[in-house]
Amino acid sequence: MDNDTKNENIRMEEIIKASAPHLELPAKESLGVKGIEPCTIVIMGATGDLTARKLVPSLFNLYLNDGLPNSFSIVGCGRTKLSDQQFRNKMKDALVAARLMNHSKWPSFAAALSYRSVDYMDLTSLISLAESLRELDQKHNTKGNRIFYLALPPSLYKQLAQMVGQAGLGKERENGNGWSRIVVEKPFGRDLKTAVALNYGIQEYFKEHQIFRIDHYLAKETVQNILIFRFANAIFEPIWNRRYIDHVNITASETLGVEHRAGYYEQAGVIRDMFQNHIMQLLALTAIEAPSQFETNRVRDEKVKVFRSLRPFPIEKLHEYIVLGQYGQGEIDGETVSAYRDEPGVNSHSLTPTFARMKVFIDNWRWQGVPFILTSGKRMAKKLTEIAIQFKGVPHSMFRQTLGETIEANRLALGIYPDEKITLTFQTKNPGAQVCLRSVTMDFSYHQKYTGPILDAYEKVLIDCMLGDQMLFWRQDGIEQCWSFLTPIVSECETCGNREEMLHFYKSGSWGPRDIGRIR
Numbered sequence: 001m002d003n004d005t006k007n008e009n010i011r012m013e014e015i016i017k018a019s020a021p022h023l024e025l026p027a028k029e030s031l032g033v034k035g036i037e038p039c040t041i042v043i044m045g046a047t048g049d050l051t052a053r054k055l056v057p058s059l060f061n062l063y064l065n066d067g068l069p070n071s072f073s074i075v076g077c078g079r080t081k082l083s084d085q086q087f088r089n090k091m092k093d094a095l096v097a098a099r100l101m102n103h104s105k106w107p108s109f110a111a112a113l114s115y116r117s118v119d120y121m122d123l124t125s126l127i128s129l130a131e132s133l134r135e136l137d138q139k140h141n142t143k144g145n146r147i148f149y150l151a152l153p154p155s156l157y158k159q160l161a162q163m164v165g166q167a168g169l170g171k172e173r174e175n176g177n178g179w180s181r182i183v184v185e186k187p188f189g190r191d192l193k194t195a196v197a198l199n200y201g202i203q204e205y206f207k208e209h210q211i212f213r214i215d216h217y218l219a220k221e222t223v224q225n226i227l228i229f230r231f232a233n234a235i236f237e238p239i240w241n242r243r244y245i246d247h248v249n250i251t252a253s254e255t256l257g258v259e260h261r262a263g264y265y266e267q268a269g270v271i272r273d274m275f276q277n278h279i280m281q282l283l284a285l286t287a288i289e290a291p292s293q294f295e296t297n298r299v300r301d302e303k304v305k306v307f308r309s310l311r312p313f314p315i316e317k318l319h320e321y322i323v324l325g326q327y328g329q330g331e332i333d334g335e336t337v338s339a340y341r342d343e344p345g346v347n348s349h350s351l352t353p354t355f356a357r358m359k360v361f362i363d364n365w366r367w368q369g370v371p372f373i374l375t376s377g378k379r380m381a382k383k384l385t386e387i388a389i390q391f392k393g394v395p396h397s398m399f400r401q402t403l404g405e406t407i408e409a410n411r412l413a414l415g416i417y418p419d420e421k422i423t424l425t426f427q428t429k430n431p432g433a434q435v436c437l438r439s440v441t442m443d444f445s446y447h448q449k450y451t452g453p454i455l456d457a458y459e460k461v462l463i464d465c466m467l468g469d470q471m472l473f474w475r476q477d478g479i480e481q482c483w484s485f486l487t488p489i490v491s492e493c494e495t496c497g498n499r500e501e502m503l504h505f506y507k508s509g510s511w512g513p514r515d516i517g518r519i520r
């Protein structure tokens with residue numbers, strides 16, 4: 001450790017002790033992850049938001065819980081000129097902001113951080129990065145194993161992957177390299193054509209087993225639990241089909257607005273931002289057939305079959321299948337918030353949807369005729385991610401004469417966020433002399449009786465990248481199938497003559513537009 005770093009670390013420890021003793025967290029129980037080989041994590045775009053808010057806090061948390069290999073190094077890259085020490089200071093601030101600063105382990109973690117300024121458009125700059133990585137391999141004993149994490153604007157993914165490849169960094173077990181993996185953040189293209197082109201560009205230098213297309217939703221414990229719930233219990237599968245299920249609601253609502261990402265969001269809109277990735281994955285996990293083994297490609301094969309079975313929308317009757325909305329002014333947590341069109345960086349006449357509800361059908365034996373209602377929006381009443389299975393009502397009510405016609409049908413809710421729980425709603429008799437029904441719920445909280453460490457979604461995906469396990473990552477054919485379904489819809493929504501009429505405004509803090517037509 002150089003003297004600057006030592007002094008800086010001592011200073012930081014003093015500041016933390018004096019001002020915020022609560023920030024020193026006890027190290028948690030070990031994660032006990034086995035088989036992670038030494039490696040270097042190269043973050044391209046390391047001066048950005050994702051690195052500060054998610055990647056480095058996740059890596060540090062893994063470090064605190066023995067979730068990183070014994071030998072590792074983290075190399076931040078960016079156009080910004082920073083020294084190693086300046087980068088460390090920046091990351092230290094990020095950890096303090098994430099309330100994760102543990103001063104006793106910070107110095108050793110900081111020693112594994114370095115920064116290289118890179119001009120992504122200049123091959124010689126990437127070649128010097130390759131040279132630098134070889135030196136860092138020697139210093140940290142990381143055996144030439146590398147992960148290249150593209151935390152950059154999506155328009156740069158293809159070019160950057162190619163530059164990394166041209167600098168010889170995609171080759172495995174050659175020229176001082178060990179294994180080499182590239183991580184690409186969503187969005188994966190804007191439509192089918194761009195997704196295919198992006199993939200084509202990346203695959204010039206990286207093979208499919210080297211490409212990790214992240215959807216951090218998939219790494220949420222509760223999302224992974226969907227498969228366990230469905231296929232490790234014998235009692236649910238027999239009723240998980242069109243005979244017993246009336247419809248399925250999949251909701252991912254946010255209370256946040258567009259924040260500082262207007263530039264991206266104006267071009268993307270809710271369908272690209274949420275449906276093409278997260279919502280489609282939740283749909284796939286709810287609908288897939290049981291893979292013969294819990295093995296990466298078999299699970300991904302089954303998901304692709306679901307995407308391939310999505311019934312194309314009848315474009316001429318789009319309004320019967322999709323509702324689009326945009327948030328207006330309103331109140332969130334008692335505070336007045338602006339309309340989307342008044343957000344900084346947003347066009348004052350913007351027609352970008354911030355809300356969509358879609359009714360989709362899966363044309364296969366199991367799901368024929370069962371609507372899947374998919375909803376996502378910004379600035380809604382509550383941050384909520386949930387899959388709700390609405391069962392059919394009883395075929396005949398023997399209580400009709402005493403209780404009337406309506407008996408509420410059973411509902412099974414798989415709560416992903418914030419309530420990580422499974423809830424089954426059913427009818428029971430109210431205690432007392434008279435026959436009187438009431439709906440009750442049986443709840444299972446995901447963390448019930450569990451005291452071990454909990455992995456954040458980014459921590460899980462980082463571990464899987466280091467292990468080379470692609471189960472929770474998108475495969476290219478899945479992306480293309482989803483885009484084949486969504487591209488005609490997005491294209492019609494963006495180019496049709498009645499674009500303005502298609503957009504329904506809703507009050508911030510509500511559950512979306514009132515006029516949701518036949519989509520309920």
Ligand code: NDP
Nearest residue numbers: 045047048049050051078079080151152153154185186187
């Ligand atoms: P930022 O907008 O913060 O950009 C990251 C870095 O990229 C910047 O600090 C900048 O570093 C570099 N950069 C920006 N523009 C250019 C350019 N034109 N040419 C070269 N470099 C550029 O992005 P985020 O960190 O927010 O996101 C990174 C990726 O992750 C994006 O693809 C985003 O869609 C995705 N993502 C982000 C999430 C988040 O919470 N932020 C969540 C999910 C996905 P420098 O100037 O130093 O080179």
